[in-house]
Amino acid sequence: MKSMDDMRCRKCCQGTSPGCKPPAVSPNNKRIVRNGYVRYHCISKGVAAMSQMQEVHSGTQRTTWELLDVTQAPDSISSPDKFDLVIPKFTDSENADQARVALSNVLAVLSEHGKLVILRSQDGVGTLEYTRRILKDLGFSQDLSRSLGDGTVVAELSGEDSKDIQLDNKITCFRFTDGEGPVPLLDSLKDKGWVIESHSKAEGLTPKSNVLVIDELQMDVTDPEQAAAPGLLRTVRSEELGIRLMTLDVQQYTGHQTAQAIDQCLRLLSKPETAARKDSEFAERGGVIYTPRLLADQGLNEAKFEPVRGREPQEEDLRTKKTPVCLGVERVDTIESLQYAELSSSPPPVQEGYIEVEIFTAGVNFKDLAITLGIVANADTSALGCEAADIVTQVGRGVDKFIPGHRVAVMFPGSFANRIQVPWQVAHAIPDALGFNEAATLPVAYLTALHGLFDLGNLRRGQRVLIHSATGGVGNAAAQLYFRTAGTDEKRQFLQNRYSIPADHIFSSRTTDFEHKIMQLTNGLGVDVILNSLTGDLLEASWNIVANGGTMVEIGKKDIMERNRLSMESFSRCASFRALDLSPDLANLHGQGPALGQTLSRSSHSWKLGTSGQSFPMQNFAFEAVADAFVLMRTAKHMGNLVLSRNPDVPAHIPIRPAPKAVRFRPDATYLLVGGLKGICGSLAIDFAKNGAEQLAAVSHSGYDDEQSQGVLRQFRHLGCHIDLLLGDVTKLEHMWKIFNETSVPIGGTxxxxxxxxxxxxxxxxxxxYYEATAxxxxxxxNLHNVALENKLQLDFFTVLSSISSVIGNPAQGNYASGCSFQDAFASYRHGLGLPACAVNxxxx
Ligand SMILES: NC(=O)c1ccc[n+]([C@@H]2O[C@H](COP(=O)([O-])OP(=O)(O)OC[C@H]3O[C@@H](n4cnc5c(N)ncnc54)[C@H](OP(=O)(O)O)[C@@H]3O)[C@@H](O)[C@H]2O)c1
Incomplete structure (x- = not known):
């Protein structure tokens, strides 16, 4: 929670300038960029320099840009607010007058107590003395400007004349350690004009004193014990006891910069507290004084919303991606929200009875569009596509029909993918003569046609059949059809040419004229089997012409989903109305259901038909252009099948949303929760179990008979997770040794x-x-740390539940805040040892 920001340059140069601290780097080597500012305003006089800056800072948040030459009077910087930090950078080409004008313009927008950091070369007009003179002329406090030795001048705008401040130069130094104390340090302070009285006990402390607490090495923690103090002191501060309390963490007591830092803090302590000087905690490192700031952790905040918003898509090659990726629709109703997403962050093992196939071609069906547009309710919107042609890459146990390398066509949800696991029963070998493109569109079309006409429609030799929208995949597959409808003249012509069907047997599927014409053509007998996908009045017209005892098989969805009504009239002729939806049957097939599986294998024989000069018209789209295929299908202008395909030898770069980060618990490790099951640890235990932990151990002081713990244990019965219920006191080392040796399997995280x-x-x-609360x-x-270390355990995590009290110092919680600030520092300490740790406030x- 605590971060010490470099008070010098933070965003100007990304750490490339001398003296500028580069941005922090996380353990996995990713840059942690924490923007602690409200606004970052960039000014440049040249267009080229400006565009260069914009390029460098393109990802910088809350940034505004201004083309302006600040060396020209009376140019003013366009900002409604004043700035707390201004960093002018001069080149040697500016003359003294221009520098003076520029500084004057800059000062006009510097806030009270704002800082000015002037970057320029060491020579020429940029020398400290020269800059000081200009600053003094402009009303800047001369005493507060100093050089960092590399040509950089740091100055603070101050309304006060520092010479007028009367400092009380008497200080009392308390030492709580034996020995002489830091004599050289005290001598240095005496040299700076301080009169020092030394005490080794607290008896000299008077109420309402201003106190400066000096400690060592909290910023890069090597001794976390010392970090118990800041939490306590924050509470003391917030209890407003009338003491002005300041802390200074120094690099080392004998460091040559230490006396200087103490001197500065003592001076600050002696001055009245103002809004601009309300900081009370400082750290000195190498002569630079740091103050802590709480900043939003952008990465963490984004991670928090990832489960809701998902992670940012990354451009990746579908061809080389080893984890499963599938197309889904993220906002039903819009084709624009189609998105490929990684389904799991590691390749899942192949299940028993399943095969894994790598997909090269996938057929696009109206159902995919219907799910995308929200026409089909309760559909799985995360796994579009239902048929594909591919190569078997892996087979699970119990599968002997296929081996890796077999070419197969599969029919299964989620086929707009790079790879997919399917039950072996839904895969069928592709005949050698059939290409991937043809094979990928056959399963649904043939299955619908055969299942609809023969299983549901009971079609027999010599009967009359009406196929609506016959230029679609299903219509094409119903090869022995009799009457057909099609939407346009072009499509009707196509049917005539392709199947040598007389023109008077092809009707328009856009008007109800076919009802009258077919009744005429069949001498009023009607049609024995109708495969219908028309809607509304056209559906009604079809239903009216079903022959006595005939069947209308509804393969469309719209009227069913809209709960429309159907006239009973045709039932008086013993006609049947049957609906065909492959989804429930597919589920049945998945569970080894017999009926459809047989039809699917029957249909695979018919595929050969599709290769004997009768192959369907087809339009190809790359996987990355899936939206174009959907748009075409929505306009109903296509003929035959639409397919997505990719060349196995050519990269297919697609934006893919990475899989959500998931906690992974090892099955061979116990995760230890110290703090029983009554409170937060009880909730965590349930959460861990729900997320796949198989072995947990709880440590309680007082046992598990209470109502809360029993409630947790009742929930555990259904979670398939074993929990060791242990008793012990975490403050006792021997208890912890016993507990670490008591768990059923070794501890893998605490x-x-x-x-x-x-x-x-x-x-x-x-x-x-104090000791009861902090122990x-x-x-x-x-104890947890030492026992884990001595047992040489590889912990996945070492999490301490600390409190925000350690950061803000809740009144009346000094002891608790003290223990928690120790825990915060302890996490840093473990990081320093290269061990995992996390303190959650x-x-x-
Ligand atoms: N709840 C909050 O609002 C909140 C806020 C900020 C931080 N936290 C942090 O979250 C953690 C859990 O809080 P909680 O609310 O769940 O507390 P809780 O319900 O009081 O649970 C704490 C547990 O610690 C156990 N315990 C105390 N001393 C022990 C010892 N020497 N050895 C072993 N066990 C000992 C107690 O066990 P027995 O009952 O058996 O003695 C108690 O069940 C704490 O670290 C706390 O600082 C909580």
């Missing part, structure tokens, strides 16, 4: 959630209460 509250204002807190946090955390739950 959560330290032990807490004892002894809330009381600082002035009334006893030493005993489980300080000694307990040490929880607020009230």
């Amino acid at each position: 959560v330290q959630g032990a807490m004892v509250l002894r809330d009381r204002p600082f002035a009334k807190t006893t030493v005993e209460e 489980c946090k300080i000694q307990g955390t040490w 929880l607020c009230i739950i």
Whole structure:
């Protein structure tokens, strides 16, 4: 939670300038960019320089740009607000007058107590003395400007004349350690004009004193014990006891910069507190003074919303991607929201009875469009596509029909993908003469035609058949059809040519004229089997011409989904109305259901028909152009099949949304929750179990008979997770040794959630209460760390449940805040050792 920001340049040069600290780097080597500013305004006088800057800072947030020559009077910077930090960079080409004008323009937008960091070369008009003179002329406080030695001048705009400040130069130095104390340090302070009285005990402390606490090495923690102090002091500060309390963390007591830093802090402590000087915590490193700031962690915040918004898509090659990727629709109703997404962050093992296939071609069906547009309710919108042609890459146990390398056509949801696992029953070998493109569009078309005409329609030799929209995939597949409808003259002509059908047997599917014409042509007998995909009045017209005892097989969805009505009249002729939806049957097939599986294998024989000079017209789209295929299908202008295809030898770059990050628990590890099952640790135990943890162990002080713990254990019965219920005191090292050896399998991660509250204002807190509250946090955390280390355990995580109290110093929680600030520092300490650790500063739950 605590971060020390470099008070110098943060965004100007990304760390390339001398003296500028580069942005922090996370353990996995990704840059952590934390923007702690409200606005970042870039000014340049040249267009070229400006566009260069914009390029460098293209990803910088809350940035505004201005083309302006600040060396020209009276140019003013366009900003409604003043700036807390201005970094002018001069080149040697500016003369003294221009520098003066520029500084004057800059000063006009610098806030009270704002900082000015002037970057320029060491020579020429940029020398400290020269800059000081200009600053003084412009009303800048001369004493507060200094050079960093590389030509950079740092100055602070101050309304006060520092010479007028009367400092009390008497200080009392308390040492709580034995020995002489830091004599050279005190001598240096004396040299700076401080009169020092030394005490080794607190008896010299008078109420309402201003106190500067000096400690060592909290910024890069090597001794976390020292970090118990900041939490306590933050509470003391927020209890407003009338003490002005400041802390300074120095690099080392004997460091040559230490006296300088102490001197600066003492001066600050002696001055009245103003809004601009309300900081109370400082750290000195190499002569630079840092202050802590709480900044939003952009990466963490984004991660928090990932489960809702998903991760940012990354351009990747579908061909080389080893994890499964599938097309889904993220916002039903719009083709624009089609999105490929990674389904899991690692390749899943092939299940028993399944095969894994790599997909090269996938057929596009109206159902995919219907799901995308929300016409089909309750459909799985994350796995579009239902048929494909591919090569078997892996087979699971129990599959002997296929081996890797077999060419197969499959019919299964989620086929707009790079690879997919399917039950072996839904895969069929592709005849040698058939290409991937043809094979990918056959399963649905043939299955619908055969299942519709023969299984549901009971079609027999010599009967009359009406196929609506016959230039579609299903219509084409119904090869022995009799009457057909088609939407346009072009499509009707196509049917005539392709199947040598007399023109008077092809009707328009856009008007109800076919009803009258077919009745005429059949001498009023009607049609024995109708494969219908027309809607509304056209559906009604079809239903009217079903012959006595005939069947209308509805393969469309719209009227069914809209719950429209059907006239009963045709039932008086013993006609049947049957609906065909492959989805439920597919589910049945998945469960080894017999009927459709047989039809599918029957249809695979018919595929040969599709190769004997009768192959269907087809339009090809790349996987990345799937939206174009959908748009074409929506206009109903296509003929035959639409397919997505990719060349196995050519990269197919597609934006893919990475799989959500998931917690992965090892099956061979126990995860230890210290703090029983009553509170947060109980909730975490359930959460861990729900997310796949198989072995947990809880450590409680007082047992598990209480109602909360029993409630947690009741839920555990259904989660398939084993939990060891252990008793022990985390503050006792021997208990922890016993516990680490008691778990059924070795410990692979720990959560330290032990807490004892002894809330009381600082002035009334006893030493005993302080230790009672802090022991489980300080000694307990040490014990967990030491025992894990000595057992040489490879922990996946070492999480301590700390509190926001350590950061803000809740009144009356000095002891608790102290224990928690120790825990915060302890996480940094472990990082320093190269070990995993995380302190979570929880607020009230
Ligand atoms: N709840 C909140 O609002 C909140 C806010 C910020 C931070 N947190 C942090 O979250 C963690 C869990 O809080 P919680 O609300 O769940 O607390 P809780 O319900 O009081 O649970 C804390 C547990 O710690 C156990 N414990 C105390 N001393 C122990 C010792 N020496 N050895 C072993 N176990 C010991 C207690 O066990 P027995 O009952 O058996 O003694 C108790 O069940 C704590 O670390 C706390 O600092 C909580």
